[in-house]
Amino acid sequence: MILSAISIPMLGIVDTAILGHLDSPKYLAAINIGATIFNVLFWGFGFLKMSTTGLIAQSSGEKNQIKINLQLTQALLIAAIIALILLIFQKWLGHYSINFATSKGVIADMAHDYFSIRIFSAPATLIIYVFVGYFLAIGQSKVVLLIMVVNQVGNMFLDYLFVMKFNYGIAGVAYGSLISEYLALLTGIYFLFKTTYKVPCLQQLKKWLSQKEEIKQFFMLNRDIFIRTLCLMAVFALMTKGSARLGELSLAGNAVLLNFFYLMSYGLDGFAHAVESLCGKYYGARDKKQFKAIIRSVFILSFTVAASFSLIYLIFGKQLIYLLTSIESVQNYSYDYIIWLIIIPLISMPSFVYDGIFIATTNAKIMRNSMVIATFFCYIPLWYLLRRFDNHGLWIAFLSFFIVRSTTIHLYYRKWIKQWEK
Numbered sequence: 001m002i003l004s005a006i007s008i009p010m011l012g013i014v015d016t017a018i019l020g021h022l023d024s025p026k027y028l029a030a031i032n033i034g035a036t037i038f039n040v041l042f043w044g045f046g047f048l049k050m051s052t053t054g055l056i057a058q059s060s061g062e063k064n065q066i067k068i069n070l071q072l073t074q075a076l077l078i079a080a081i082i083a084l085i086l087l088i089f090q091k092w093l094g095h096y097s098i099n100f101a102t103s104k105g106v107i108a109d110m111a112h113d114y115f116s117i118r119i120f121s122a123p124a125t126l127i128i129y130v131f132v133g134y135f136l137a138i139g140q141s142k143v144v145l146l147i148m149v150v151n152q153v154g155n156m157f158l159d160y161l162f163v164m165k166f167n168y169g170i171a172g173v174a175y176g177s178l179i180s181e182y183l184a185l186l187t188g189i190y191f192l193f194k195t196t197y198k199v200p201c202l203q204q205l206k207k208w209l210s211q212k213e214e215i216k217q218f219f220m221l222n223r224d225i226f227i228r229t230l231c232l233m234a235v236f237a238l239m240t241k242g243s244a245r246l247g248e249l250s251l252a253g254n255a256v257l258l259n260f261f262y263l264m265s266y267g268l269d270g271f272a273h274a275v276e277s278l279c280g281k282y283y284g285a286r287d288k289k290q291f292k293a294i295i296r297s298v299f300i301l302s303f304t305v306a307a308s309f310s311l312i313y314l315i316f317g318k319q320l321i322y323l324l325t326s327i328e329s330v331q332n333y334s335y336d337y338i339i340w341l342i343i344i345p346l347i348s349m350p351s352f353v354y355d356g357i358f359i360a361t362t363n364a365k366i367m368r369n370s371m372v373i374a375t376f377f378c379y380i381p382l383w384y385l386l387r388r389f390d391n392h393g394l395w396i397a398f399l400s401f402f403i404v405r406s407t408t409i410h411l412y413y414r415k416w417i418k419q420w421e422k
Helices: 003-005 010-019 025-043 049-063 065-088 088-101 106-137 141-165 170-192 204-208 212-246 248-286 288-326 330-335 338-360 364-385 388-419
Strands: none
Touching: 003 025, 010 088, 010 141, 010 170, 010 248, 010 288, 010 330, 025 088, 025 106, 025 248, 025 330, 049 065, 049 106, 049 338, 065 088, 065 106, 065 212, 088 106, 088 212, 106 141, 106 248, 106 388, 141 170, 141 330, 170 204, 204 364, 212 248, 212 330, 212 338, 212 364, 212 388, 248 288, 248 330, 248 388, 288 330, 288 338, 338 364, 338 388, 364 388
């Protein structure tokens, strides 16, 4: 699950590494804006994966295959509808999101070129989210890894081909991501029909739709995860806007550093996925002993991995930065702020594990509340108040966000676990 999770940010890392070795930091600045827009946009619909994992894991614990078929079909239909809406409103989305991030100019034009191509990957990306949620829930994490490997290897090869050989620039990066996403989608479809999943018949769908409580639970769960993700979207959007305010070099330098943050966060998300699948199954089976044993083990392992990331960034930070860019000014700028990247893994680690627990138990309201508190009562005020400290101010606000998030969700967990045990 860790391997499959860290393969996701490898798309951005490969894109950054390819463009970071061209002759201008403008490419890095533009990909920072373009990639952030899609991270924010697609993260907003991350509930497709999370709710699918939580609900199907519980149904798997109940050994209810008909329910699993219905839940998966429902998630796939919602993913297809959302993708269609994104494609219909793509011009509006591209215009306002790029204008929010930066003023008009060469960088904005390059970011728009990237957006206008990459947006067509929306159907593949959102359906893959559902596939990932489903395969994790039924314990087939190797299939998830294979889907991601197809995506990453395809993206690496196509990026190199389109940018280094055909000189397509930032458009080549966008085409590489677009094609590789659809290759991954075809891989997911192939493995889907090798599982016990069957498309529900009309009678089963009618019966499912008549169960108002289950439908209500599904939409309330997705609503809370969506609000939680909107807050996270706001954090990264403001991080990019703050970088753009400081100039081209800040945008490029933070693009490099944020790629390493994404690698760490998705790596820790591998444990969250394990919690979603295993705790969801034991929660559905009402096995308190195994439920708590999984949580204890995951916290120990997560701490070890988070500490490893911090140690790697401390010892090999400069070498890692040099891998992503050969532009000296960007290298020096990124290294000046790497201290924040060293601190963040240990501070943010608990929030990833707790997210997995509350997805597994379909208590997304707790995730939502802790994220709202951290975003609106910590990050946004500090983002404004610390502007005079330039890029250090941006990273202090970012770190503070994770301190408040980890603390509040821990307090919520302690209250919830006592109530559940009773």
